[in-house]
Amino acid sequence: MPTAGLVDTHVHLLPDRLAQAIRRVFRDMGMDRFAYPLDPADVLRQHVADGFSTVWTLPYAHQPGMAARLNADVAALARMVTTDRTLVVPGMTVHPADDDPAADVEAGHDGGARVLKLHCSVGRYTPDDPRLAGALSVAGERNVPVVVHAGHAVSGRTDADELEALSTACARHPDTTFVIAHCAQPATARSLELLARHANAMADLTPVVVDLVDLDPAQLEAHHDRLLLGTDAPNTAVPARRVLDWLDDAGLSADARAAITGGNARRLVPDVTGPPYTSR
Structure with a gap:
């Protein structure tokens, strides 16, 4: 992974x-303003202009039977759009109703994926679903962080009580790193409680459609070693520049800003060598 530049840990x-279908869902919900086009090359050009050198692209399966193929397609896409200026780290996903989610994680990791994404509202499950136990154990064994969108609201927001299932998963799998997507906005206070409760929990600062995460400068500074930068591009109304300006306005220490904007991500995903990452 590049040792300089910003890292966006939450991109789709x-x-x-699939990208067109997801955008239609957002439009059907009434969203009429997007900060990014759908074309990956266009998204990455904007990210390079904003100082990003690495992005994690995160797929998610809305139904059983699609995860394995989707994981392979995302790995191929990451290989295709990675350049000498931007490294695209492929993520993978699973669905608990599939025959062997653990095997899907093994295959995805063997194919180049370095992050696992669980989207509980899209897949209609909770992170403590017993059928996910094998997949989460394999993620821990292979040092694959698990980004979890715990909320089930169509708006993308998370209720505080929805984090209890994620807390259960953290306790059951202490060797697996879990990343709370969107810092569970607006339940950010409960997210910080979960970070205090579980050493294997982190959170990303990805906006929710139109809203920045509700953390103040003191909270950002205090938890900087457990926070990751994210944008949710392309289906967001908030451009990356606004997220970066928010962090700048927080007046963070140099160490805290460096950790949030890249250091923590590089620590979580250091192994990005091999054919899936060859650039053009």
């Missing part, structure tokens, strides 16, 4: 047909 660069 996906195969075109």
Whole structure:
């Protein structure tokens, strides 16, 4: 992984047909303003202009039977759009109703994926679903962080009580790192409680559609070693520049800003060598 530049740990660069379908869902919900086009190359050009050198692209499966193929397609897409200026780290996903989610994680990791994404509202499950136990154990064994969107609201927001299932998963799998997507906005206070309770929990600062995460400068500074930068591009109304300006306005120490904007991500995902990452 590049040792300089910002890292966006929450991006959805996906195969075109799926990307178009997801954007239609957002439009059907009434969203009429997007900060990014759908084309991955266009998204990455904007990210390079904003100082990013690495992005994690996170797929998610809305139904059983699609995760394995999607993981392979995302790895291929990451390989295709990675350049000498931007490294695209492929993520993978699983669905608890599939025959062997643990095997899907093994295959995805063997194919180049370095992050696992669970989207509980899209897949209609909770992170403590017993059928996910094998997949989460494999993630821990292979040092694959698990980004979890715990909320089930169509708006993308998370209720405080929805984090209890994630807390259960953290306790059951102490060797697995869990990342609370969107810092569970607006339940950010409960997210910080979960960080205090579980050493294997982190959180990303990805906006929710139109809203920045509700953390103040003191909270950002105090938890800087457990926080990651994210944008949710392309299906967001908040451009990366606004997130970066928010962090700048927080007046963070140099160490805290460096950790949040790249250091923590590089610590979580240091192993990005091999054919899936060759650049053009």
